[in-house]
Amino acid sequence: MILLSRREFVRLVHAAYKRVPPRIRQAVRNVDIAVEEWPDPDALGPGLAADGLFGLYMGVPLPEREGGQPMLPDRIVIYRQPILRSCSTRREAEREIETTLLHEVGHHLGMDEDDLHRLGYG
Numbered sequence: 001m002i003l004l005s006r007r008e009f010v011r012l013v014h015a016a017y018k019r020v021p022p023r024i025r026q027a028v029r030n031v032d033i034a035v036e037e038w039p040d041p042d043a044l045g046p047g048l049a050a051d052g053l054f055g056l057y058m059g060v061p062l063p064e065r066e067g068g069q070p071m072l073p074d075r076i077v078i079y080r081q082p083i084l085r086s087c088s089t090r091r092e093a094e095r096e097i098e099t100t101l102l103h104e105v106g107h108h109l110g111m112d113e114d115d116l117h118r119l120g121y122g
Contacts, residue, residue, distance in 0.1 A: 002087045009080050009097075010035050016098040020105065027062065028105055031074045037081050051082045055100040063110035076104040 004012070013035055017025070039053045059074025078100055087093040103121040116122045 001085045002090060002093050004084060004090070004093060006035070006037075006080065009084070009093075012094055012097050013078050013101065016094070016101045019098065020102070024105060024109075028076075028108055031059070031076055031105075031108060033076045033078070033101070035078050035080055037079070039077075039079050039082070051085055054079055054083050054086075054096065055104045057104040057107035059108065061108060061110040074108055076101070076108070078104075 013033065017033060020028075038050050039056065041050070043056055044050060044053060056077045056079075057074065058077070078097060083093060083096050083100065087096055099121055103116050106116045106119070106121055111119075113122060
């Protein structure tokens with residue numbers, strides 16, 4: 001387990017977001033990206049422990065949207081404690097934050113778990 005302040009963790013999330021290619025960042029311009037300590041128990045699927053969920057996408061993936069309807073911003077949450085508890089170095093935490101962020105952005109773009117695993121973001 002690595003210790004990083006919440007402030008430093010948020011900085012790492014911002015830095016990971018800045019490394020996302022510009023055309024993909026454009027696609028997530030109406031997505032709220034937040035950091036929370038732990039997942040809400042309602043967010044956990046069957047057989048998934050709180051320390052096993054690093055991020056969550058909440059919203060309607062772009063390919064499933066119907067035109068003309070105003071949409072609330074989608075939301076990506078990165079969970080600080082599960083990531084920190086799974087990493088032993090700062091570099092490892094940075095990689096996990098970036099992978100988790102890209103995984104959740106992939107869901108926003110309409111990718112499923114198989115797609116994300118093939119791309120190395122599973």
